[in-house]
Amino acid sequence: MMLEDLYRLLKSGHVQAQGVVDTMTQPIVVLDQNFCVTTANNAFIRSFKVNRDDILGESFFGLGDGQWDIAELKNLLASVIPKAAAVIGFEVKHDFPKIGLRTFLIDARRLIHPNDNGTNILVLFDDVTDRQHHDAEMEFIVSETRHRMNNLFAVVRSIAMQTSVEDRTAVDYRETLLGRLETTFRAQEIAATRDAADFEDVLRLAVGELGVGRLSCNGPAIELESPKVLSVSLIFHELTTNAVKYGAFATPEGKVHVTWTLDGTAPERPYLTCEWREENGPRVKLPERKGYGTTLMKGTSAQLGGDMELTYAPGGLTAVLKIPVQ
Structure with missing residues (x-):
């Protein structure tokens, strides 16, 4: 009313006026x-x-x-x-x-x-107290969503711009780009719903179904801060893609062993040291040129405040990632 x-x-002075008001x-x-x-x-x-x-x-x-x-x-x-x-x-x-x-x-x-x-x-x-609180919450959610979408678009644009087209067919470019975007979206989903994520979970999610029965993991439980989930996921996705094309995942017998430790000698800045080691794949040789995948991994690890070393041993690629964690 x-x-x-x-x-x-x-x-009007209607006899039922007070009764209506009371309802x-x-x-x-x-x-x-x-x-x-x-x-x-x-x-x-x-x-x-x-x-x-x-x-x-x-x-x-x-x-x-x-x-x-x-x-x-x-x-x-x-x-x-x-x-x-x-x-x-x-x-x-x-x-x-x-x-x-x-x-x-x-x-x-x-x-x-x-x-x-x-x-x-x-x-x-x-x-209108509760309504105003609700409106304020919705405004915050919309603002946060817009901010995350802008960030995600910037990431997608960067990946698309830096995915090389040189010596690639359209199909190869498409599959490479889609693979990186899929990893990005999965990592963003984890980062958006948690303050931190288990390192092994992030690793296995980035490797995907290829790692079933062929990926062994060994290391202590380590929580990875939410802002680092995307970067670490992209690094392991690139290692997985490389293993599919040239390494352990290119042969039925190939396996990948990942081990990690936490260096706590400096409590205020502990470091995660992770080794990715491939075996039983094709014979490895040093690449003739450094591709975008290698540039992405080394650049991303540097942005995280760490570094990454790749060793192209004949028996299989070894990659050592070292990054600071809380």
Whole structure:
């Protein structure tokens, strides 16, 4: 029911008017020309934790030891209302003794009775505290989502721009790009839902189904900070891609052994040292040129504050990654 509908109902003096008002969920009071309470509905009694008998006939501004003696509200009722037919959505924020800090939108209207010269004021309170909290949370979520999307787009654009097209077919380029993007999205999902992730989980997720039965892991439980999940995932994805093309995953017998340790000699800056070692793959030879994958791995490890060394031994590639962790 809108303020105008309520006004017409109360002005009519209909016998059921008070009953209708009492069914409304919004707190409502009617004040006389001296700002004393003549009517208060059930919602007002419940919302502000008062007894009806204690407030009827009493000054509205003196209720609850003066909890309604609010400068903004006094100005609204004492000055604005006599000069205007209605006021809609006047915001009052106050720390009430019994219900705490709340925010109300107040609608008020002069209620003029045709049979006398008295002027009452109809006041309706809309508690928007929870709604404002919800709106603030949604605004934060939208802002955070926009920020993450911008970051993700920047990552995707960087990967696309730096994925080399030289000496590649369109199919090869597509598969390489899609593989890197898939790893990026999986890593972003982990980073967005956790403050930290288990290092082994990140490793196995980056290697994927290729590692089933062919990847052995051995090392202590280490939590990887969320901002590092994407970078570490991309490094292991590049190692996996290289192993599929030229290394252990290129043959049915090939295996990859990954071991890691935590160097805590400097407690304020411990280092994770991880070794990726391939065996039973094709005979390894030193690449004729450094590809994007190698550049990505070395550049990414450097951005993390660490380094990475690749050893192209004939029996299999060995990669040693060293990065700081908390």
